[in-house]
Amino acid sequence: MDWKSIIGSVAPTVATGLFGPAGGLIASIAGRILLGSDKASPDEVKDYVLANQTPEVFAKLKEIEASVTVKLKELEVDLERIAAGDRDSARRREIETGSWAPAILAGILLIGYFAVVGAFISGQVVIPKEYELVFGNLLGTLSSGVGLALGYYYGSSVSSKAKTDAMAAAARR
Numbered sequence: 001m002d003w004k005s006i007i008g009s010v011a012p013t014v015a016t017g018l019f020g021p022a023g024g025l026i027a028s029i030a031g032r033i034l035l036g037s038d039k040a041s042p043d044e045v046k047d048y049v050l051a052n053q054t055p056e057v058f059a060k061l062k063e064i065e066a067s068v069t070v071k072l073k074e075l076e077v078d079l080e081r082i083a084a085g086d087r088d089s090a091r092r093r094e095i096e097t098g099s100w101a102p103a104i105l106a107g108i109l110l111i112g113y114f115a116v117v118g119a120f121i122s123g124q125v126v127i128p129k130e131y132e133l134v135f136g137n138l139l140g141t142l143s144s145g146v147g148l149a150l151g152y153y154y155g156s157s158v159s160s161k162a163k164t165d166a167m168a169a170a171a172r173r
Contacts, residue, residue, distance in 0.1 A: 003046050010058045011065035013072070018042045025071065030064045087152065106149035113142040 008015035017026050023042045031040020034048055034057070049057060094102055116139060119125040127135045 003050050006053065007046070007049055007061060011061040011068075013068050014061065014065055017068070018045060022068075022072065026064075026068050029067050029071065033060050033064050033067070090152065102149075102152065106153065109142060109145040109149050113139075113146045116142060 004015045007018070014026055014030065017023060018030075019042050027040050027042045027045050028038050030045040031037045034040075034045065049061065090102075093099075120127070120135075
């Protein structure tokens with residue numbers, strides 16, 4: 001078995017994230033619990049577990065998994081609070097300045113999106129083979145912009161994500 005399978009059998013979040021974007025955070029928590037040091041690297045954690053496959057180490061891996069899960073949930077809340085503050089300050093700026101720029105930009109995005117999609121669906125525009133990738137990129141960019149504009153004016157989909165996560169958790173039971 002490889003290291004990821006060994007760690008993943010007890011602590012799947014740790015195994016998945018140890019060498020990913022949250023690797024430093026996970027290694028810090030794991031290093032504190034396994035090695036008594038907050039400055040452990042992902043490689044040191046991995047090597048320690050591979051060299052010490054004992055019931056005690058596996059019990060500590062479960063403890064690390066729980067700590068990492070809690071910490072990641074805390075960070076998600078903090079990130080959402082930051083994002084909400086960012087949206088709020090943008091909305092307050094618009095109210096205070098009376099600027100029409102966000103509304104005009106949102107209108108251009110919506111009109112552009114529906115014009116491109118409508119022309120394509122109606123058959124008025126046929127995309128040459130060599131421009132299909134460009135068209136796909138244009139449509140993707142417009143779609144993203146429309147989503148951001150709608151999120152700005154009507155709120156984000158964080159509550160929708162929470163509802164989806166809750167439904168998925170209920171389905172697993």
